Amino acid sequence: MAVTRSDSTGFRWSGASRMLIHFNRRICAGHARCNERAPEVYGLDEMGYCRLQSAKVPAGLEEQARAGAENCPEGALTIVEE
Numbered sequence: 001m002a003v004t005r006s007d008s009t010g011f012r013w014s015g016a017s018r019m020l021i022h023f024n025r026r027i028c029a030g031h032a033r034c035n036e037r038a039p040e041v042y043g044l045d046e047m048g049y050c051r052l053q054s055a056k057v058p059a060g061l062e063e064q065a066r067a068g069a070e071n072c073p074e075g076a077l078t079i080v081e082e
C-alpha cells in the first residue's frame, strides 16, 4: 500500500522507489534541461538552476528522473539505485 507523506522540503510523494538522485550543485550551470524532461522531479530556482525536490525519487517517476539526469549536459545529476 502506498503511503503519502511530506519530506523536509514539503514535497509530497506516495511511496518511495529504490532510486536516489545525487545532485552536484557546484557544477550546475542553470540550463534547466533536467526540468524540461522531468518537471515533477527537478524543480528550478528563479535563475533556472536545479532545485531538487527530493533526493528520493517518488515511486512512478523513475523513468522521468533518469531522462532528466541524462539530459544534463554538465553531468550534475547522478542516479543511484539502492
Ligand code: SF4
Pocket (backbone or CB within 6 Å): 027, 028, 029, 030, 031, 032, 033, 034, 035, 048, 049, 050, 071, 072, 073, 074, 075, 076, 077
Ligand atoms: S540540466 Fe544540469 S546543469 Fe542544467 S539546471 Fe539541470 S542540473 Fe543544472
